[in-house]
Amino acid sequence: MNKFIPYGKQWINQEDIDSVVSVLKSDWLTTGPMVDKFEKAFADYVGSKYAVAVSSGTAALHTAAFAAGISKGDEVITTPMTFAASANCVLYQGGKPVFADIDKKTYNINPNEIEKKITKKTKAIIPVDYTGQPCELDVINEIAEKQNLTVIEDASHAVGAKYKGKKIGSISDLSIFSFHPVKHMTTGEGGMITTDSKELYGKMLLFRNHGITKNEDDFNSKSDGNWFYEQQLLGFNYRITDLQCALGLSQLKKIDEFIKRRREIVKKYNDSFEKVEEITIPVHPEYIDPSWHLYVIQLNLEKLLIDRKKVFDQLRKNKVGVQVHYIPVYFHPYYQKLGYKKGLCPNAEWLYTRSISLPLFPKMNDNDVDFVIETVKNVVNRQ
Ligand SMILES: *Cc1c(COP(=O)(O)O)cnc(C)c1O
Numbered sequence: 001m002n003k004f005i006p007y008g009k010q011w012i013n014q015e016d017i018d019s020v021v022s023v024l025k026s027d028w029l030t031t032g033p034m035v036d037k038f039e040k041a042f043a044d045y046v047g048s049k050y051a052v053a054v055s056s057g058t059a060a061l062h063t064a065a066f067a068a069g070i071s072k073g074d075e076v077i078t079t080p081m082t083f084a085a086s087a088n089c090v091l092y093q094g095g096k097p098v099f100a101d102i103d104k105k106t107y108n109i110n111p112n113e114i115e116k117k118i119t120k121k122t123k124a125i126i127p128v129d130y131t132g133q134p135c136e137l138d139v140i141n142e143i144a145e146k147q148n149l150t151v152i153e154d155a156s157h158a159v160g161a162k163y164k165g166k167k168i169g170s171i172s173d174l175s176i177f178s179f180h181p182v183k184h185m186t187t188g189e190g191g192m193i194t195t196d197s198k199e200l201y202g203k204m205l206l207f208r209n210h211g212i213t214k215n216e217d218d219f220n221s222k223s224d225g226n227w228f229y230e231q232q233l234l235g236f237n238y239r240i241t242d243l244q245c246a247l248g249l250s251q252l253k254k255i256d257e258f259i260k261r262r263r264e265i266v267k268k269y270n271d272s273f274e275k276v277e278e279i280t281i282p283v284h285p286e287y288i289d290p291s292w293h294l295y296v297i298q299l300n301l302e303k304l305l306i307d308r309k310k311v312f313d314q315l316r317k318n319k320v321g322v323q324v325h326y327i328p329v330y331f332h333p334y335y336q337k338l339g340y341k342k343g344l345c346p347n348a349e350w351l352y353t354r355s356i357s358l359p360l361f362p363k364m365n366d367n368d369v370d371f372v373i374e375t376v377k378n379v380v381n382r383q
Pocket of ligand 1: 056057061082083085086128154156157178179180189190191321
């Protein structure tokens with residue numbers, strides 16, 4: 001009997017466990033040497049000058065939104081085809097999320113739609129590298145530069161992905177990552193922001209720790225003594241622990257292996273579904289090297305005899321842990337109450353009616369993958 005295969009799952013081995021246990025036996029549980037080590041190793045991996053580790057991907061988005069100077073009345077353009085946190089971070093800062101529609105082929109935010117949504121109030125763009133496929137970053141960055149906007153790339157799905165040969169995390173003004181267990185690598189909960197800007201880096205270090213600095217060179221007033229510190233702005237406690245960073249460091253060592261396995265599984269899925277007329281497989285431009293957090297297929301509803309809901313339920317019943325990514329953000333009651341109307345982004349709404357995410361995580365073995373393929377083929381052919 002096959003066991004239930006979830007859509008995503010972490011891979012923890014003895015090395016990870018040893019790494020965390022050694023920190024448990026050390027002098028620091030939080031904000032010790034591991035935070036700095038993890039940040040340096042991650043910055044090194046993505047090719048950015050600076051990295052700031054925080055308590056979640058959501059905290060990373062909020063920290064980046066703060067650093068970008070998003071404040072009351074500012075508009076920020078993002079995609080509705082994402083997890084709510086990508087837009088919520090704008091609301092945290094008193095700004096207004098403005099949704100630009102996606103491209104029907106790549107499912108990523110369409111740069112032409114971004115341009116249409118720019119007003120005098122626009123302050124930033126939050127493109128999301130959906131499923132691990134980088135957005136059209138050259139075009140987006142060019143628009144941002146012309147209009148003096150900050151780009152906060154939500155790269156929660158895209159650790160290790162490349163755009164025109166460049167690693168994600170080294171391209172936009174700010175890039176954010178999530179280390180939730182379903183993502184490429186995990187710290188339990190955790191997140192990271194990468195940037196090349198020293199100024200943004202400094203702001204984020206303050207924001208992560210209540211707005212407090214203990215660095216005498218940065219004080220506004222003269223130090224009263226060695227106990228002295230200053231709160232210079234209103235920040236949060238978004239610190240990550242040393243325990244989590246020890247796990248992050250050990251996971252990071254395996255990231256290329258994890259991604260390699262994800263790519264193998266995606267290739268197997270693509271080869272198996274390419275000729276299935278009920279299914280459209282993901283496509284991307286050849287200058288993009290995705291790292292595949294999700295494998296999202298379109299169900300060609302016109303060719304199916306059962307609807308998406310039935311396909312979903314039957315796959316779940318057969319122990320294939322499918323999911324739908326995503327309900328367009330502005331469909332949620334909270335956003336509806338803010339005044340967003342359905343119909344705003346037709347392509348995203350179209351994708352929502354017909355997409356389904358299949359299980360994808362590096363620990364899946366070939367039997368699991370074959371089982372998913374056979375089950376999906378069976379279900380989409382049902383009468
Ligand atoms: C996972 C995710 C987040 C939030 O990350 P957390 O670590 O769960 O807070 C934000 N944006 C996207 C696109 C995500 O997939």
